Amino acid sequence: MGIHGLTSYVGNNCHFFIDTKLKNTNIIIDGNSLYHHLYFNYGIDKRHGGDYDMFADLARSFFKKLFLCHINPYVVLDGGCDYTDKKFATLKLRAKDRIRVAHSIAEGSNGSVLPLLTREVFKTVLFQLEIPFVQCLAEADWEIASLANQWNCPVLTMDSDFCIFDLKGGYYPLNDFNWRSTSKDKDNSEFYIPALCFSIDKFCAHFNHMNKALLPLLAVISGNDYVNIPAMENFFSQVIFPLGNVRNAKRNNRIHNLLNWLSRFEEPGEALEKVLEYLVDSHKDEIRKCLCAAMEEYKLSDSHLAEFFTKGTPLSKVPVAMDMLPDWVVVALGKGKLAPYIIDVLVLQRVCLVTQVEDSQLPSSHMCSLPIRQVMYGLLLNGRNPSKVGKGSQGKNKGLLVEEYCRHDLTLVKSQVKAVLTSSSESLSLEAIAEVSLAVRLKILLETLGVKPCIVDAVSSHLILPVAVTCYWLTHSAPKPKLMQLQALLMGIVYGELRRLECDAGPRGPTDDVKIACDRLWRMRVRQTDMDIKLAHIFCQWQACIHKSLYLNQLLCNPLQQPDISWLYSGTFVHQVFRELKQDRSPDFLLSGCTVACRLFKDILSAVLSNVPADFFRTREKKAKEFTKQQKDGRSKERRGDTEEPLSWRNINNRFSLLLTDDE
16 A cells, blocks of 8 residues: 655664564565565666566576575565555556656656566566465455464565554565675574564654554555545644644654654544544544544454465455456466456456556557457456446446556546457357367467467467567557567567576586577677667567467466566667667677577568568568569560469568568
8 A cells, every 4th residue: 555755754764673684484575566676676777668587587586595594485466456446546646657757768867667567577487486476356465464464474565554564573674675685694504684674663662652553543644545535634734743833844754743643642543533623524424434444454364365375275355346256267366377457357447558668759559459458358348247347436337348548648548448359259258268178269369469370380389479479569560660670579589588598408508509699699788878769669569469468368278378578578688689780780690600599580580471461571662663563564474474473381481581681
């Protein structure tokens, strides 16, 4: 949830913390906080669409340090948007702010916008390292705190709400968790992580040994993501705090003075009634109910996640608003095998599309993936009970429509998107998807992406989906990608495959040519602060397509193998490759000396080209000249009775050779 200003206030007061040497313990990790913290605080590029390989390496290093210190991580991830709609105003404000920050980054300023596929990469690392994790159906704060108390172990997060929960094992802020500085204990030679643990006892002791039960009132008066009552400003404008009136004071001073004021009361009920004295009489009862309900959310009991982790029991605490979810969907959501995005579609029929660092003068990069989303909406909403689905914030059933919030120029706009039922999916209900044959599910996916079935045999199984999405991207992007942009993107996939071969090589290590190529390509990354925003927009469209195609593939129970996203895209790499190609360095030259890489590049390029028209990358001028020439040749051949050989798989290599030398 988050309490405005509390994180910085607590962080600026070191006497609220205890120095610890963390080792030999379970720890509950707020997954959303962790992947944001890792991406934003360790120098990974934020301008070129995500360096997912570097992020994955960092996440693996983090968990390996925990293992070294015998710390057993249990990761809890947030689920869908707030189904109660109490947080919707906050979500819209954050979406608007993200648009502003993304535009600022694109213009050359500093800022932090999480790349689109970061969460999927993080989950892949969890799967690969076999880290126990759960994906909640809604926000995870209460579940994290309850599980930590049930197991008597600490929590690792950046959420200020954990200063309010009374945690037996303590709250460790990520900013003070020095996992890169592991040391050996002199007494027993055990490794530990030096860290600061927030002490709620020290916190309350500093304020006249105030009652811990008053802290939830602090949270709801100050305003968290769920509670923001404008009438509370009337309280702050009138109350005289122990350190003076803070009507125009900074947020941190307000929190400090509010804590001093609350510390005079014995019980929260007494303090609440005093707060209400400063409010207009006509609103007191309504505000009292609202504040009391919000305070209840900080009361902890046993979490149902304990049995999920220890026994593999499916999530049992399903909110009433989600009772339409089929059992297989609930199980898949809990295991992170389905995206929470589908909860937002099913429960609210409303989604927010995340803005990337792109060209704000062009339509949102998400426009490219619209047909994919429409098919996904059709699968989710087809045959659903109108009385249980799509109430949203308007309280009206929307039929087969989904309300999307997306960037338009520099504003957040709402649009109604129609769900699409294809010939293959119109008779398919959500409940039945898991029981339908692989052939049917694969047909729906390939038809949505507009690729030929033969693509399944063209490349390795783990690359089929990325290659199919690339074919879709070529034909749906606006502006249309150029050949060099396609080559740069595919070079990124080849580079990822070389890195994967290097990591999977085992004790013997990779072959010399793979190692040399990896080392050389690793250094081929953009280092300049400037960026080509038009190029970035093209690649943002590809990310939008791969993002929603991953979701659709998951919803169809993976008719194609889910790819490892961390090996598919590295923004600084593909941007630099594009610069190299513009300087007349061919893909063959950049991959020279590595037969595996050259062959893979040709294979995936051929697979892509087989799904687009032969003249797809020709310029308009060339097409006009060729059309005129073909007309002349055609008339001559008619007189001679000659015919042309049609394009087939057999001459795909000829097309490849021509395109490598084609002048853009």
